[in-house]
Structures are given as C-alpha cells and as structure tokens.
Amino acid sequence: MSWAEFFNMGGYAFYVWGSFGVALVSMGIEVYLLRRRKKRALLQQVKQAPKISVLQEHETTT
Numbered sequence: 001m002s003w004a005e006f007f008n009m010g011g012y013a014f015y016v017w018g019s020f021g022v023a024l025v026s027m028g029i030e031v032y033l034l035r036r037r038k039k040r041a042l043l044q045q046v047k048q049a050p051k052i053s054v055l056q057e058h059e060t061t062t
Contacts, residue, residue, distance in 0.1 A: 009016045
C-alpha cells in the first residue's frame with residue numbers, strides 16, 4: 001500500500017478527510033469557547049467577591 005492509496009482512502013478521501021477536518025475544527029472551537037467562558041466566570045467572581053463579603057459582614061453584625 002502506498003501513501004497515495006492511503007490518502008485516497010479508496011475513493012472516499014473527500015468524505016473521510018473532510019470529516020476529520022470538521023471534527024478537528026469543532027473541537028478547536030469548543031476549547032476556545034470553554035476557555036472564554038471560564039475567563040468570564042472568573043472575572044464575574046472577582047467582581048462579586050467584595051459584594052459578597054460586605055453582605056456576610058452585615059449579616060453577622062445584625
């Protein structure tokens with residue numbers, strides 16, 4: 001079996017390699033979106049942290 005035959009995939013190369021390409025791009029997009037969502041969640045936590053500590057102090061003093 002030669003490399004040309006391998007990459008031709010018996011005439012189904014467009015479907016096979018196209019499927020691999022779509023899967024790879026989809027996984028890349030998913031990783032990007034997960035990282036972006038994590039960053040936003042951490043920033044939101046940091047923004048809310050002072051508010052939460054003030055509320056907890058207020059609850060313990062009353």
